[in-house]
Amino acid sequence: DAKTTQPPSMDCAEGRAANLPCNHSTISGNEYVYWYRQIHSQGPQYIIHGLKNNETNEMASLIITEDRKSSTLILPHATLRDTAVYYCIAKETSGSRLTFGEGTQLTVNP
Amino acid sequence: EPEVTQTPSHQVTQMGQEVILRCVPISNHLYFYWYRQILGQKVEFLVSFYNNEISEKSEIFDDQFSVERPDGSNFTLKIRSTKLEDSAMYFCASSEARHPYGYTFGSGTRLTVV
Numbered sequence: 001d002a003k004t005t006q007p008p009s010m011d012c013a014e015g016r017a018a019n020l021p022c023n024h025s026t027i028s029g030n031e032y033v034y035w036y037r038q039i040h041s042q043g044p045q046y047i048i049h050g051l052k053n054n055e056t057n058e059m060a061s062l063i064i065t066e067d068r069k070s071s072t073l074i075l076p077h078a079t080l081r082d083t084a085v086y087y088c089i090a091k092e093t094s095g096s097r098l099t100f101g102e103g104t105q106l107t108v109n110p
Numbered sequence: 111e112p113e114v115t116q117t118p119s120h121q122v123t124q125m126g127q128e129v130i131l132r133c134v135p136i137s138n139h140l141y142f143y144w145y146r147q148i149l150g151q152k153v154e155f156l157v158s159f160y161n162n163e164i165s166e167k168s169e170i171f172d173d174q175f176s177v178e179r180p181d182g183s184n185f186t187l188k189i190r191s192t193k194l195e196d197s198a199m200y201f202c203a204s205s206e207a208r209h210p211y212g213y214t215f216g217s218g219t220r221l222t223v224v
Contacts, residue, residue: 032210043114043201044145044153046212087153093209096141096158096166 001099002027002090009105012082018075020104022088025069031092033064035073036100037084044087044100047073078108112136114216116202122222123192131187131219133202142185143203143213144177146170153201159185160208192223 005023012018024033035047048055048062050071055062061074075082087103115134123129135142144156157167159177176188185204189196199220203213 034212036212038153041147041199041218043203043215043217044213046214049210049212051210091209096143096160096208097155097168098145098153098213099155100153102152 001092001095001097002031004088004090004101006086006088006101006104008102009107011107011109012075012078014080014108014110015077018078018082018106018108020073020075020086020088020106021070022072023070024088024090027068027090028092030094031090033062033068033071034089034091034098035060035062036087036089036098037082038087038103039081039084047086078106080108080110082106083108112214114202114204114214116200116216116219118219119217120220120222122224125194125223126191129189129192129221131189131200131202131221133185133187133216134183135185135202135204136214137183139204139206139214141165141205141208142177142179143205144187145201145203145215146198147201147218148195148198156187158208165208189221192221194223197221197223 034049036044050062064071085103142159147153199218203215205211205213
């Protein structure tokens with residue numbers, strides 16, 4: 001699976017959009033981009049995934065660049081409960097494992 | 111919202127003892143996984159399980175570990191002879207299919223080996 005690179009930490013004001021970047025410059029054509037988050041020591045929580053097109057669900061939006069070398073997770077109106085470590089993971093279709101990196105610690109401030 | 115349930119939430123065991131961690135995956139899910147997270151470290155893949163057999167395992171998942179689906183609802187991880195370094199949070203997860211689906215994780219079992 002391609003390596004992903006994320007900033008170690010970010011801050012966001014409550015009610016504002018949180019934009020979390022991820023670089024995956026070596027991603028291959030059969031690898032999807034997945035986003036998970038982990039609140040404190042709870043189990044990781046699936047957020048969203050995509051291949052080429054931008055995706056949106058009730059939790060977030062995922063913007064993938066045309067060359068697929070980077071992506072951005074957008075939480076449109078961050079709340080204090082969105083404070084968590086966010087993981088960007090590239091996973092190929094044939095594998096079953098998720099390879100977690102260090103992620104980005106997002107802190108939403110009041 | 112369907113959940114993956116793990117029991118117990120916390121287990122303390124003596125070094126060298128066998129321990130079984132239990133999980134009830136989401137009922138219509140077909141793929142099951144175990145991950146672990148040593149305190150302060152990354153979440154690490156251990157094993158995936160489908161159709162009553164291991165489909166993939168990591169280098170961590172050695173002969174001391176085994177998994178089983180003893181009935182239609184439970185999925186267990188057994189550690190045969192625990193070591194101090196097995197102390198970690200163990201997360202069970204399940205998914206409808208391997209790809210491209212998000213995995214649903216349980217809230218974890220904190221295993222402390224003393």
